[in-house]
Amino acid sequence: MPGHKGSGPLGCEALDITEIAGADSLYEDSGILRESEQNAAQLFGARDTFYSAEGSSLCIRAMVYLALLRRPERPWILAARNAHRVFLQTCMLLGADIAWLFDESEAFSLCRTMVSPEHLAQVLSQHIAYPPAAVYVTSPDYLGNENDVAALAAVAHRFGVPLLVDNAHGAYLKFLSGSRHPMDCGADLCCDSAHKTLPVLTGGACLHVGKMAPPEFSAAGKRAMALFGSTSPSYLILASLDAGNGRLSSDWPEKLAGWVTLLSRARKEIAAMGWNVLRSDPLKLTIEPGSRGWRGTELAEQLRKAGIECEYADPDDTVMMLTPNNRPEDLEQILLCLSKIPSRAPLTRPDLYLPPPEVAMPPRDCLMVPSERIPAAESEGRILASATVSCPPAVPAVVCGERISREAVQIFRYYGTEDVLVVKE
Ligand SMILES: Cc1ncc(COP(=O)(O)O)c(C=O)c1O
Structure with missing residues (x-):
């Protein structure tokens, strides 16, 4: 072998x-x-x-x-x-x-x-x-x-x-x-x-x-x-x-320091264009584009058309991750693309709220119970059987064993979750 x-x-x-x-x-x-x-x-x-x-x-x-x-x-x-x-x-x-x-x-x-x-x-x-x-x-x-x-x-x-x-x-x-x-x-x-x-x-x-x-x-x-x-x-x-x-152990930390400076300068330039740049760890560039009329996923699509692949996007945020292995031109390309995207009417963010979840079944019991897939819109009141979340971000809004609340259904809708696996009744 x-x-x-x-x-x-x-x-x-x-x-x-x-x-x-x-x-x-x-x-x-x-x-x-x-x-x-x-x-x-x-x-x-x-x-x-x-x-x-x-x-x-x-x-x-x-x-x-x-x-x-x-x-x-x-x-x-x-x-x-x-x-x-x-x-x-x-x-x-x-x-x-x-x-x-x-x-x-x-x-x-x-x-x-x-x-x-x-x-x-x-x-x-x-x-x-x-x-x-x-x-x-x-x-x-x-x-x-x-x-x-x-x-x-x-x-x-x-x-x-x-x-x-x-x-x-x-x-x-x-x-x-x-x-x-x-x-x-x-x-x-x-x-x-x-x-x-x-x-x-x-x-x-x-x-x-x-x-x-x-x-x-x-x-x-x-x-x-x-x-x-x-x-x-x-x-x-x-x-x-x-x-x-x-x-x-060689010059990578030095290169990293250079990139941290470049990125912190870029964040200021992007904010000066009118984009809402969120505070983040030094190698991430996280933009909340709603104030300029774009959903996070739409901004990611615009960037993709310019040859820039984001790390993650959801309705609210667009996240790019850069490292010292990027080229300075990559950052220039991001700045240029963002400068060309027009402003639209600001979007309002819905008030999503997840009440303290009701644990109807210990999560470990969900592993073996019979389950069925149903439309997320019809899942209120049912017990989630499996955390149906893709990666990224692989963070479930509702955890298995929890009863799905009305508010959780709204969250599913907002994040585009179409169906969920629930415990069979
Ligand atoms: C916060 C977090 N933890 C753990 C993981 C799993 O890491 P890996 O892909 O290296 O297995 C990921 C993957 O995206 C992650 O975002």
């Missing part, structure tokens, strides 16, 4: 090896892969780093498992609501309950859940007798909102609870002139989709264990990754993670 024997139409086949002598074996590593992971741990300021050739998705599964290992009886996790669907699916598979932290502002946003340290402290203080196995937050989110991870870590630790961070979008935060990476903010575990913002092939990701994290996270980290990972991880992706370490 592999069947292509090192040659083929892609040109990369020669690098696509398997566990041959000298190549080490990811889940029993003691050679070059172990050494490369140790290099990554040093680079990211982690006690341990475990490679994933299956994205942050694999790391999230491992994070949840590790948290539950320390509290296997009646486990529950306190999680910010904008969690990626993999988090939810893993809790279902492992039988963990979830209590949600909702965004503290009234207005509904699918992607954003800002959690203040005060709110976290207040919720944790209600559960002193039986605290959660972990607090779980996503930061940065798909729009580029960042939670105050350092403050949240301090609160979680005050209550003796580890903090897990979905940092899929923020691997590069380590290389800013002042690091904002979760490992430097006191998180116990975090996942980085290296492939999203670093010069790494798609699928390359890392699970990092914080220097002050419970020792079991290091001891069982590899086992946790092996539990969910393929026994044939891609060496092409692993080699790319290793090569990425080399580039991150």
